[in-house]
Amino acid sequence: MGLIVQKFGGTSVGTTERIQAVADKVKASREDGDDVVVVVSAMSGETNRLLELAEAVHADPPARELDVLLSTGEQVTIALLTMALEQIGCPARCYTGAQVRILTDSSFSRARILDIDAEVLRDDLQEGRVVVVAGFQGVDEEGALTTLGRGGSDTTAVALAAALEADECQIYTDVDGVYTTDPRVVPEARRLDSITVDEMLELSSLGSKVLQIRAVEFAGKYRVPLRVLSSFEPGPGTLITYEDNEMEEPLISGIAFNRDEAKVAVIGVPDTPGIAADLLGSVAGANIEVDMIIQNIGQQGLTDFTFTVHKRDYETTLDLVQRKAEELGARQVVGDDKIVKISLVGVGMRSHAGVANTMFKALSDEGINIQMISTSEIKISVVVDDKYLELGVRALHKAFELENVTPVAELEGLSES
């Protein structure tokens, strides 16, 4: 008899029929002998409906009141799910974030969880009840309602699992696990039985939308056993692990890509200390987030400096940088928003220097020119022309044989060059 935290997102509770299906699933887990805490999001569409109401009365709805408004979304779901559970003879009780209580800081609309007092839930569990908790929301020290931002229900689930020392935190979504890459791009993409938390972090931040990145960070910090699985189809999903057993790690876990970035390059800028800070300072000052940053070795006292931003910030960034570049006496500023970033992710690559070479060769064999390269311990990212997205991802998926479950040993040959 263990304790499981199950989280169901907006699509999984999008209609009263789906809420009833979730109730059946929760009841089945309960009957398997586990205590169950359920975390739910707002019914899909509800948050947008509420946002439209807000925008009808305020041009730029204040975050404090927006949190009061949006937190009703999950409150509706917890009440309905609890009713559905009681209807099928499964005793249950529901709690808002404030009732639990999930203490957060006062950063309305993007609050961070500071503490959870889950003792009240233990009493319910001991009395044989399923506990249903509103995701995405909390309360600050002064009693004001807060929300954790979109996707925050994942964080609520992980934080509750940590506080209750749950045996597993199950995140039910509309996909049945984490894949080696997007199956819409590569039909042979394979569901991973497990993935390390570091890999998951790289995959999440690179645009795989399965899990919210803060939830994964949280899970890593408290080593909460986390499983991603489907609300709609049976199956074991993907387990996120913390053990770093290198011998059993596959070389590469997956391939992520991101179509949302644009590139800005400053060419021929005097190579003096502080150049990067100067160039990026104006961009950061406009609250624009920068992703990849590359500076090449300078020649003749000049250097080239390239970075990527979100496409929506492209024009603004180009303007800002052009002005700054003139000041600095740079030769030229060029930009390109027709790019895509493709990333190989895998803890296994740390000890296999040849991975990069295999990657570059696979792309070159398809005639794909690499515009930028950036690497970390467990990731290699390249920027290429966006027309090469599908071709590039497929070539890499094949080169690293991700369609097969392949032990590391067989892939050793790849690291030669």
Add this chain to the structure above:
Amino acid sequence: MGLIVQKFGGTSVGTTERIQAVADKVKASREDGDDVVVVVSAMSGETNRLLELAEAVHADPPARELDVLLSTGEQVTIALLTMALEQIGCPARCYTGAQVRILTDSSFSRARILDIDAEVLRDDLQEGRVVVVAGFQGVDEEGALTTLGRGGSDTTAVALAAALEADECQIYTDVDGVYTTDPRVVPEARRLDSITVDEMLELSSLGSKVLQIRAVEFAGKYRVPLRVLSSFEPGPGTLITYEDNEMEEPLISGIAFNRDEAKVAVIGVPDTPGIAADLLGSVAGANIEVDMIIQNIGQQGLTDFTFTVHKRDYETTLDLVQRKAEELGARQVVGDDKIVKISLVGVGMRSHAGVANTMFKALSDEGINIQMISTSEIKISVVVDDKYLELGVRALHKAFELENVTPVAELEGLSES
């Protein structure tokens, strides 16, 4: 500089446009120099929408979860109204019932307010903010969300006004005050500038739907100056008073009527002690509420016993009483659900014995037969055939000259007979 509590019901906040209109009205009060606390209901239609969701997942939705569900309705409104106020430069802050906190008992769906800790609101008022509070809801000692039942927002407003010792509690509705009778029946019906709380109680309980009866009781208990006025039209509305200055009281304040009752008569029942308890016991046991009760003086050891119930309980009551009447050896049981109750209400009638006679004569002049009569200190009710409703109410309205503002002195002649 005073403190006003203003309550706006579901129709008054039924759309975002109406919420903006309420914000304008609140801001104007604020600019008149008063501190303002606003209590709002759920947007009209919202409660029904939520109830439908509940009924889709549970055949008989449990009250505890229903309160969690329904209390989201007002939470949406407080957030939107606060945003609308801030948009027009009127600083505001909103609170749920739990946040205030409005402590209630644990009778989910019909909780009673036990205590209000309004201190947190005083800080906001002192800092120049309008305070927006969710009506209809509270929290019990264990932190569970409760609701006060439909119309409970009036009670919230009055209770807050009492706790804050407000100078006036203004209930904004879709009518512009309390009328001498229903203007749809008597076009000459006149808005009353003021009415005593006792009269208001009689009018409320008799079916005038302007104010929730519990709110009026509450106002009476704490002597909260209460005013009913229109959300949509300007005007002073009707003030509910507590002073009992008989010389200035009009004889009759208004005429109420109720089409929802049915009559059951037990004829020729042995006139022994305990007969009433015996007959009514079986009805009360089925949780049926009895309104008027009349027992005539018996002849030849027999008596007639008549009472009224809500129309929806008519068939059940008739069954129960027929069985009991047989046991008691009564001669006959007759029922009639084609009746209407018409009531004259006025604190002035206490000292004017002729009122009843004037009433009976006015009805008789129109050929209206009176089936039952019941009187209290400030009320005379008669039951007549329901086809006489309009005729009867109009005749009485005219007989007591309710279309004019008439000092008591001029009406003295009426009490002759």
